[in-house]
Amino acid sequence: xxxxxxxxxxxxxxxxxxxxxxxxxxxxxxxxxxxxxxxxxxxxxxxxxxxxxxxxxxxxxxxxxxxxxxxxxxxxxxxxxxxxxxxxxxxxxxxxxxxxxxxxxxxxxxxxxxxxxxxxxxxxxxxxxxxxxxxxxxxxxxxxxxxxxxxxxxxxxxxxxxxxxxxxxxxxxxxxxxxxxxxxxxxxxxxxxxxxxxxxxxxxxxxxxxxxxxxxxxxxxxxxxxxxxxxxxxxxxxxxxxxxxxxxxxxxxxxxxxxxxxxxxxxxxxxxxxxxxxxxxxxxxxxxxxxxxxxxxxxxxxxxxxxxxxxxxxxxxxxxxxxxxxxxxxxxxxxxxxxxxxxxxxxxxxxxxxxxxxxxxxxxxxxxxxxxxxxxxxxxxxxxxxxxxxxxxxxxxxxxxxxxxxxxxxxxxxxxxxxxxxxxxxxxxxxxxxxxx
Numbered sequence: 001x002x003x004x005x006x007x008x009x010x011x012x013x014x015x016x017x018x019x020x021x022x023x024x025x026x027x028x029x030x031x032x033x034x035x036x037x038x039x040x041x042x043x044x045x046x047x048x049x050x051x052x053x054x055x056x057x058x059x060x061x062x063x064x065x066x067x068x069x070x071x072x073x074x075x076x077x078x079x080x081x082x083x084x085x086x087x088x089x090x091x092x093x094x095x096x097x098x099x100x101x102x103x104x105x106x107x108x109x110x111x112x113x114x115x116x117x118x119x120x121x122x123x124x125x126x127x128x129x130x131x132x133x134x135x136x137x138x139x140x141x142x143x144x145x146x147x148x149x150x151x152x153x154x155x156x157x158x159x160x161x162x163x164x165x166x167x168x169x170x171x172x173x174x175x176x177x178x179x180x181x182x183x184x185x186x187x188x189x190x191x192x193x194x195x196x197x198x199x200x201x202x203x204x205x206x207x208x209x210x211x212x213x214x215x216x217x218x219x220x221x222x223x224x225x226x227x228x229x230x231x232x233x234x235x236x237x238x239x240x241x242x243x244x245x246x247x248x249x250x251x252x253x254x255x256x257x258x259x260x261x262x263x264x265x266x267x268x269x270x271x272x273x274x275x276x277x278x279x280x281x282x283x284x285x286x287x288x289x290x291x292x293x294x295x296x297x298x299x300x301x302x303x304x305x306x307x308x309x310x311x312x313x314x315x316x317x318x319x320x321x322x323x324x325x326x327x328x329x330x331x332x333x334x335x336x337x338x339x340x341x342x343x344x345x346x347x348x349x350x351x352x353x354x355x356x357x358x359x360x361x362x363x364x365x366x367x368x369x370x371x372x373x374x375x376x377x378x379x380x381x382x383x384x385x386x387x388x389x390x391x392x393x394x395x396x397x398x399x400x401x402x403x404x405x406x407x408x409x410x411x412x413x414x415x416x417x418x419x420x421x422x423x424x425x426x427x428x429x430x431x432x433x434x435x436x437x
Contacts, residue, residue, distance in 0.1 A: 026310025114273025156337025167338025221283030
């Protein structure tokens with residue numbers, strides 16, 4: 001397989017590369033999701049090992065329900081941090097072990113909302129739903145996802161710019177000038193190079209590794225239910241479902257496949273929702289499709305879902321090896337920042353490509369206004385922590401991205417000139433249509 005073919009067409013069946021290379025590619029996707037996935041349990045008090053286990057199992061469940069067609073990895077969702085904070089706030093910097101199971105119960109019910117929406121889409125048809133999500137809406141939302149994540153990449157880079165820039169430079173060098181396998185594993189090479197530099201600079205403390213055993217079961221914490229916790233957390237699903245549509249659209253735009261049509265939005269929502277239910281039931285955080293892994297798809301052009309499933313198996317395996325979990329946790333924030341520096345930018349670039357390839361006409365005032373509203377709402381409200389309000393005493397916070405999605409959908413529905421028709425995909429790349437407006 002020549003570099004030219006990989007760059008221009010992408011690889012949809014990685015078996016042609018051989019099993020050893022597929023394993024390395026899968027490990028690369030595992031590395032890509034580490035930073036964000038393990039940060040959620042660190043912030044909430046949930047177990048890192050359990051989080052890795054549920055991310056892997058949730059991803060495999062998602063692939064089973066979506067017929068193995070969507071190259072998506074499911075990691076920890078940041079959208080529910082506010083819910084965890086409201087139900088089980090940290091006490092003197094320590095997790096509130098007593099209330100965490102109730103927060104997990106609320107997240108479980110949020111997963112049920114996905115299942116209900118999946119049933120509605122199945123019953124009424126995806127065309128009626130997707131009319132509200134044309135490229136003029138989804139494109140700017142995808143752009144906003146990357147831009148919103150960008151400050152976290154810079155914040156991580158600031159902890160040690162030398163280590164971060166080693167990761168950035170390594171990824172760029174191997175992705176552009178690398179040959180063969182080196183060209184399609186730039187993330188792993190970037191992590192390895194920057195980790196080595198960080199270790200040489202004394203940035204990593206290995207003393208705690210000795211106390212970790214080689215084999216250990218992830219701690220399981222069963223969920224509990226409380227009406228207040230459910231009412232506090234469940235509405236968050238309305239916002240995260242919109243983010244889900246944006247992520248699936250971004251993956252489709254990257255791989256040139258219409259996953260909204262096949263295997264269908266109802267299946268991707270069902271997979272995401274059931275994965276969240278599974279994770280929360282046993283003490284893990286809510287699952288969600290991961291933008292970081294979409295960035296890896298765009299960078300490597302390896303689109304085979306089998307590689308993602310390999311990554312999921314790695315995550316499950318690593319959850320049973322505490323010493324390896326330590327190495328994962330010891331990856332410096334600056335290394336994560338350097339990798340994210342590239343991946344988050346790739347997400348926004350995918351959004352730009354989405355509107356370009358679908359020929360969104362920005363000479364039309366309605367399209368310009370919709371895009372402007374989405375970008376300003378997403379970035380502006382995100383900078384002030386979103387919008388918080390209460391309904392019958394229940395506090396609800398909408399993120400900047402959720403507000404942008406709502407405003408974009410309403411603007412597209414209200415403003416005249418909406419001639420968008422959702423294009424079905426017959427499954428062949430030659431006749432593929434993303435979305436046209």
